[in-house]
Amino acid sequence: MSRLAPVFKELKRAGRSALVTYITAGDPDGSVSVPLMHALTKAGADVLELGVPFSDPTADGPVIQQACERALAAGTTLGKVLAMVKEFRRADSHTPLVLMGYLNPMEAFGIEAFAGAAADAGVDGVITVDMPPEEAEPLAGLLKAQGVDPVFLLAPTTSGARLDRICEIASGFVYYVALKGVTGAASLDVQDVQQRLQVIRRATHLPVGVGFGVRDAQSAAKLAQFADAVVVGSAIVKRIGEHQSAPRELLTQVSGFVHGLRQAMDAARA
Amino acid sequence: MSQPLEKLGAFTESLRHLPDTDGHFGPYGGRFVAETLMGPVEELRAAYARCCHDMDFQRQLRRDLRDFVGRPSPLYFAECLSTQLKGARIYLKREDLNHTGAHKINNALGQALLAKRMGKTRLIAETGAGQHGVATATVAARFGFECVVYMGSEDIQRQAVNVYRMRLLGATVIPVTSGSRTLKDALNEAMRDWVAHVDDTFYVIGTVAGPHPYPMMVRDFHACIGEEARGQILAAEGRLPDSLIACVGGGSNAIGLFHAFLDDDVKLYGVEAGGAGLHTGKHAASLTAGRPGVLHGNRTYLLEDEAGQIRETHSVSAGLDYPGVGPEHAWLKEIGRVNYDTVTDEEALQAFHRLTRTEGIMPALESSHALAYAIKLAPAMPHHHLIIVNLSGRGDKDIQTVASREGITL
Numbered sequence: 001m002s003r004l005a006p007v008f009k010e011l012k013r014a015g016r017s018a019l020v021t022y023i024t025a026g027d028p029d030g031s032v033s034v035p036l037m038h039a040l041t042k043a044g045a046d047v048l049e050l051g052v053p054f055s056d057p058t059a060d061g062p063v064i065q066q067a068c069e070r071a072l073a074a075g076t077t078l079g080k081v082l083a084m085v086k087e088f089r090r091a092d093s094h095t096p097l098v099l100m101g102y103l104n105p106m107e108a109f110g111i112e113a114f115a116g117a118a119a120d121a122g123v124d125g126v127i128t129v130d131m132p133p134e135e136a137e138p139l140a141g142l143l144k145a146q147g148v149d150p151v152f153l154l155a156p157t158t159s160g161a162r163l164d165r166i167c168e169i170a171s172g173f174v175y176y177v178a179l180k181g182v183t184g185a186a187s188l189d190v191q192d193v194q195q196r197l198q199v200i201r202r203a204t205h206l207p208v209g210v211g212f213g214v215r216d217a218q219s220a221a222k223l224a225q226f227a228d229a230v231v232v233g234s235a236i237v238k239r240i241g242e243h244q245s246a247p248r249e250l251l252t253q254v255s256g257f258v259h260g261l262r263q264a265m266d267a268a269r270a
Numbered sequence: 271m272s273q274p275l276e277k278l279g280a281f282t283e284s285l286r287h288l289p290d291t292d293g294h295f296g297p298y299g300g301r302f303v304a305e306t307l308m309g310p311v312e313e314l315r316a317a318y319a320r321c322c323h324d325m326d327f328q329r330q331l332r333r334d335l336r337d338f339v340g341r342p343s344p345l346y347f348a349e350c351l352s353t354q355l356k357g358a359r360i361y362l363k364r365e366d367l368n369h370t371g372a373h374k375i376n377n378a379l380g381q382a383l384l385a386k387r388m389g390k391t392r393l394i395a396e397t398g399a400g401q402h403g404v405a406t407a408t409v410a411a412r413f414g415f416e417c418v419v420y421m422g423s424e425d426i427q428r429q430a431v432n433v434y435r436m437r438l439l440g441a442t443v444i445p446v447t448s449g450s451r452t453l454k455d456a457l458n459e460a461m462r463d464w465v466a467h468v469d470d471t472f473y474v475i476g477t478v479a480g481p482h483p484y485p486m487m488v489r490d491f492h493a494c495i496g497e498e499a500r501g502q503i504l505a506a507e508g509r510l511p512d513s514l515i516a517c518v519g520g521g522s523n524a525i526g527l528f529h530a531f532l533d534d535d536v537k538l539y540g541v542e543a544g545g546a547g548l549h550t551g552k553h554a555a556s557l558t559a560g561r562p563g564v565l566h567g568n569r570t571y572l573l574e575d576e577a578g579q580i581r582e583t584h585s586v587s588a589g590l591d592y593p594g595v596g597p598e599h600a601w602l603k604e605i606g607r608v609n610y611d612t613v614t615d616e617e618a619l620q621a622f623h624r625l626t627r628t629e630g631i632m633p634a635l636e637s638s639h640a641l642a643y644a645i646k647l648a649p650a651m652p653h654h655h656l657i658i659v660n661l662s663g664r665g666d667k668d669i670q671t672v673a674s675r676e677g678i679t680l
Contacts, residue, residue, distance in 0.1 A: 055579040056454065056565060058461040059304040065448055077577040103302060103564045108578025130302045130564065134292060157309030157468060166305075177306055181466035 001147045002124040003096040004047070004172040008207040008228060011046060017224035017265055019044055020209055021258055022100065022233030024051035024067035025084055026076025028244035036240075036251060037088050041095050043255040044262025048088075049127075049231065052081050052101030059129045061184035063234040066241060078109045082121040089122035098125035098151060098172070103139075111139045119146035125172040127151045133166050140169055153177050154200060156192075167204035173229060174206050179213045184234025188213040190222045197226060217264035224265035232261060285532040285607060288598065293482020293568075296604060298597035301481040303567045307461070310468045311567075315483045317388050322490075327383065334379055338412065339369045341376075341494060345502035345658070350628045351645075358651035360644055361511070362631070362661040363499050363527060370405050372634065372663030373492060373523045378405035378474055380491035382413050385472035392416040392471045396460040398425055398453035398519070399589035399636065400432025401663055402476030407441035415472075417441040420459040424451040425588050432667055450582040453592045457566055477520025478596030481567030485596050492526025499658055500530050507656055513537040513647070516660040517639040518610065519554065519590035521599045523662035528608065537609070540599060541643045543585035544612030554583035556595045557603050557610040570597040586615035586671065587635035589663075617642040619675060622665060634663035635671065 011018050021040045025033050037048055053071035057064060078101075085097060099118065106114050106128065118126060126143055133140075133152065140150040149172025154163060157180065167174065176196065178188040193210055200208050210223050211231025223230045239257055243250035293299045301311055321327040335341040344364045352360045365373040378395075385393060393415045397403030403419040410417035419436055423445040426433050436443050449455040457475075464473040478485045478492075496514075503511050514531060516524035518540040528538050545553030553559065556571045563572040565580060573581045573593040585591045602608040613621075618635055621642035626632045633641055637660065644659045651657070665672075673680050 055449065056458050058458045058566070059306075059465065061462070062448075069448075072579060079577075104572070104574065104580075105578035107563060108574065108576065129304050130567075132301060132303065132305060132308050134308075135300050135302055153305040155304075155306035155309070157306050159309060159312075162308065177304075180306060180468055182462045185466060 002149045002172055003094065004124050004149055007046065007096050008173065012228070015269055017227055017269060018046040018209070018229035019262055019265060020047040020049055020211070020229050020231040021045040021236055022049040022051060022231060023236060023240065024053055024064060024071050025081040026053060026071035026074050027067040027237070027240055028070045029074040030076060030080060030084070032247050032250065033084050034087050036254065038091065039251050039255045040258055041092060043258035045258060047096045047098060047229065049098045049100050049233070050081065050085065052078055052099055052105055054102040054105055057102065059182055061182040061234060063184045063238050063241065067237045070244065078105045078114070082117050085121040085123055096124040097122065098127060099123055100127040100129065103128050103131050106139065112142055115139070115142035115146045115148065118143070119148050123148055125149035125151045127153065127175065129153070133169055136169060144171065151175055156180055156196065163200065163203045167206065170204070170206060172206070173209050174200065174204060175209045175211060175231065176200060177212045178210050181212065183212055185213055187215060187219065190219070193223065194226050217260045220261045221264040221268035224268045230265060286529060288601070289482060289486055293486065295598045295601035298562070298569050298600040299482060299485055300569050301567060302564045302569065303481045304465065306465050306468070307481070310464070311481050318384060318483050318487050321384055321387060327387065331380060331383055335376065335494065339375050339379060340367065342498040343367050345499055345506065347506065348629050351625065352648070354628060355645065355648040357648040357653065358655035358657045359653070360648060361503065361656065361658045363495060363658055365495060365523065365660060365662045366631070366633065366637070366664035370401070370408050371666065372401040372405070373495060373526060374402045374405040374476060375408065376494060376526070377476065377488050377491040377522065378402065378409045381472065381474045382409035382415065385415065386413055388472065390470055390472040392418070392467065393474050394418045394420070394460050394463050394471055395474045395476060396420045396453065396456035397476060398456070398591055399587065399667065400425070400429040400436070401589060401667070403441070403443070404432050404435050404439070406474045407436040407439035410441060411439045418463065419443050420446050420456040420463070422446050422450070422452040422456050425453065428588050428671060429667060430670070453588070454580065461566070477522045478525050478598060479520050479566055479568055479570065479594055485568065485598055488522055489525045489529060489598060492522055493529045495523065495526035495660065496528060496530030499527060503656065503658060510534055510536055511656040511658045513539060513655070513657045515539045515541060515640045515644050515657060517541045517590060517636050517662065518557065518595060518599060519543065519592050519636065520594070521596040523660050525596060525598055527658070527660045532607065538607065539643060540608050540610045541639045542610060542612045543587060543590035543639060544614040545584040547614055548612060552584040553612065554585045554591050554593065555612045556593055557599060558612050562600065565594050568597045570600045571595050571603070586618060587639070589634070589636040590639065611643065613639045613642040619672065621645055622672065631661070632665035633661055634665050635668045637662045
C-alpha cells in the first residue's frame with residue numbers, strides 16, 4: 001500500500017509541513033539519480049517526486065525541459081526509471097515516492113503493465129500531468145487497484161464543480177499549482193494561495209501540497225505555515241544543471257540547498 | 271489504395287455528427303491538457319457553442335469570408351493536366367487564391383472573431399511553413415489584437431519570407447530552439463505561453479488537432495471548402511465527384527474538403543509526407559507509419575519511438591513536418607472511410623514543377639503532395655472519372671526551397 005497517507009499523518013502529528021523534492025530521473029545520467037535521491041532524504045525531504053522524462057513536456061518551463069533533454073540523451077526510459085526506484089527501495093523502505101510525467105510514455109509501456117510494475121518497484125503515487133479527471137480512466141483505476149495513489153493537480157483556474165470532481169477521484173494528496181504558468185515560472189502570491197487552500201480544504205480531507213514557483217527557502221517557509229506539503233522542483237533541477245559535469249559537487253550543492261529549505265520550513269512552524 | 275466503397279454500406283449513421291460532447295471521435299480526440307488549461311478549454315468550448323447559434327456571429331463570418339478572404343474560391347478544371355494524363359478529369363479547389371495565399375485564413379478569421387467575442391486582447395499561434403502564422407498576424411492586424419507567433423528556429427531558416435511578412439503585419443515572431451526546432455516544438459511553446467496568460471490570451475491553433483473543441487472548431491471553419499466544392503462540381507458536371515484528394519499534415523485542409531462529402535459515395539484520399547521514403551525513417555507520415563498515443567491535448571496517431579518519446583520528422587514541406595495528425599483523421603482511418611497514403615519529397619517536387627508548367631499555377635509544396643497523388647491515380651481512371659484536388663496554398667513561399675534543391679542560390 002501507498003506510504004503517502006501514513007507519512008502525511010505522521011507529519012501532521014508532529015506539526016510539520018512535508019518537503020517534497022522533484023528531480024528528473026536520469027538527469028544528468030542514470031548513475032546520479034539514486035545517490036541523489038538518498039541525499040535528498042538525508043537533507044530533509046519527506047517525499048520524493050521523480051520526473052519521468054518526456055520529449056514534449058508542455059507543462060514545464062525551460063529548466064525542466066532541459067533536464068528532460070539531458071535524461072533522454074542519457075537513454076532514460078520509464079523502465080529504467082522504475083529500476084531506479086527499485087534500487088532506491090533497497091536502502092529506503094520508508095520515504096514515499098511519487099512519479100510525475102506525461103501520459104504517452106506510460107501508454108507506450110502499457111498502462112496495465114505500468115501500474116503493476118510501479119507498485120512492484122515501490123512507487124506510492126503517480127501524477128500524470130496531461131491527464132485530467134475526464135480522461136483518467138482506465139489508468140487511475142488500474143493504479144488504485146495496485147495500491148498506488150493517482151495524484152491530481154488543482155489550478156487557480158479550476159472551477160468549483162471541477163474541484164469536487166477531482167477531489168472525488170484523487171488519493172494520496174492533491175497538488176495545488178500555485179500559479180498560472182509552467183513549472184519554475186514567476187514567483188507565487190502567498191496570500192492568494194492561502195485563500196485558495198481554504199476553499200480546497202472544504203472539498204477534501206486529503207493533504208494539500210503546493211508547488212510551481214517555489215524558488216527559495218523564504219517562499220517555502222511562508223507556504224509551510226499553512227500547506228501540508230511544499231513542492232520544490234525547478235530550483236533544485238537548476239542546480240543539477242549547473243553542476244551536471246561534477247557529480248560530487250552536484251550532491252553537495254543540492255543537499256545544501258534542500259537542507260536550507262528544510263530548516264526554513266521547520267523554523268516557520270516552530 | 272483498395273477500399274472503401276464496398277465498406278460504405280456499413281455506415282448506417284451519418285459520419286458528420288462527431289465528436290461527442292467530450293470531444294471524442296471514437297477512441298481519438300479528447301482533452302489531454304494540464305489542469306490549468308482545463309478551465310480555459312472549457313470556456314472556449316462554451317463560447318464556441320454559443321457562436322454556432324449566434325446569427326450575428328455567423329453573418330459577420332460570412333461577410334468577412336467573402337469580402338476579406340475572397341470566398342468562394344474557384345473550382346478550376348485543370349484541362350491541360352487532365353489531357354496530358356489521359357485519364358480522369360482533374361479539378362483544383364483554388365484555396366491558393368484566398369487572401370494570404372492558403373486555406374489557413376478561413377480558420378484564423380473564425381477564431382479571431384471568436385476571440386473578439388470572448389474579450390481577449392492577445393492572439394498567439396504556432397506555425398510551421400508560416401502560412402498559419404501569416405494568417406493569424408493578418409487577422410490580428412485587421413481586428414486590432416496583439417499577436418505573438420511561435421516558430422521553430424529551423425523553420426525560420428526555411429521560410430524567411432513568411433517571417434518577414436508576419437513582422438510587417440505587426441506580429442512578434444519568437445524563435446523556438448527546444449527539441450527538434452520545428453512545428454511540434456512551436457506548439458509546445460505556444461501551449462506554455464497560453465498557460466501563463468490565460469486571462470487575456472486566445473490561442474489560435476492552426477490545425478485540426480489540440481484539445482477539444484479545437485479539432486471540431488477548426489474543421490467547422492474550414493468546412494466551407496467542401497461545401498463550396500460540392501455546389502461547384504454539381505454546377506460544372508451535374509454530379510458529385512468520384513474522388514477527393516488532399517494533403518495531410520495536421521489535416522485541416524483535408525478535413526475541410528472531405529467533411530461535406532463524408533456521407534456520399536465519394537472516394538477520399540489523404541496524402542501524407544513520405545519525405546525521403548518510409549523505409550528511411552525520414553518522413554512525417556503519422557497515419558501510415560505511426561501508432562495511437564497522446565500529444566498536444568489529444569489522442570491520435572503519432573510518430574514515436576518504442577518508449578513513447580516523440581520522433582523527429584522530415585518533409586520538404588514545413589507545413590507537413592509534424593509527428594501527429596488531427597484525431598478525426600485517426601478515426602476516419604480506423605473505420606476505413608479515408609485512404610491514407612504517402613508521397614515522397616521528390617514526387618511532390620515533380621508535381622510542383624509539372625503544375626507550374628502545364629497550368630501556370632505554382633502550388634505550395636504541401637499541396638504538391640496531393641497533386642502528385644492525383645498524377646499517379648489519374649492515368650488509370652476512365653475519362654468520366656472526376657477528381658477534386660485541394661490546392662490548399664500557393665507556392666511562392668517555397669521558391670527558396672525549390673531553388674536550393676536544384677543548387678540555385680537566389
